[in-house]
Amino acid sequence: MDERQVIEYVRGKLPDDETIAAVAEFFKVFGDATRAKIMSCLEVKDLYVNEIAEILGMSISAVSHQLRVLRSAKLVKASKCGKEVKYCLDDNHVAQIIEAGLTHVNEEH
Numbered sequence: 001m002d003e004r005q006v007i008e009y010v011r012g013k014l015p016d017d018e019t020i021a022a023v024a025e026f027f028k029v030f031g032d033a034t035r036a037k038i039m040s041c042l043e044v045k046d047l048y049v050n051e052i053a054e055i056l057g058m059s060i061s062a063v064s065h066q067l068r069v070l071r072s073a074k075l076v077k078a079s080k081c082g083k084e085v086k087y088c089l090d091d092n093h094v095a096q097i098i099e100a101g102l103t104h105v106n107e108e109h
Contacts, residue, residue, distance in 0.1 A: 025073075026073060029069060029070065029073040029075060030097070030101070032066070032069075034056075034058070034062075034066050035066050035069065035070055035075075036098075037056055038052055038056070038063065038066055038067065038070065038076075039070065039075060039076070039089065039094065039098055040098065041055055041056070042076060042087055042088055042089050043089060043094075043095050043098055043099075046086050046087065046088040047086065047087060048081075048084050048085065048086055048087070049063050049064055049067065049084075049085065049087070050084075052067075052087070067087055074090050075089065075090055075094050076088065076089055076090055076094075077089075077090045
């Protein structure tokens with residue numbers, strides 16, 4: 001392939017701008033340490049808001065706010081258990097992303 005062919009080939013493989021913007025927005029949610037901690041907790045076990053707050057030493061309202069952000073990004077989901085709501089990671093892809101991130105930051109170069 002000459003340089004022009006390479007450029008056209010790569011350009012043809014790129015997702016459209018709307019998709020790229022959605023991916024960037026998705027990863028912004030991971031850019032917050034508190035949300036990353038919450039997702040790390042939920043990777044271990046499904047938890048109630050008060051349990052997450054206790055584990056992380058945060059207020060219930062602060063955890064609830066972050067859970068709303070995570071829910072809107074479809075990273076966590078909630079299920080009603082009596083009067084309380086239990087949270088879990090939305091699907092296995094979220095756990096895989098967390099694990100890939102941990103593997104990357106723990107790599108020795």
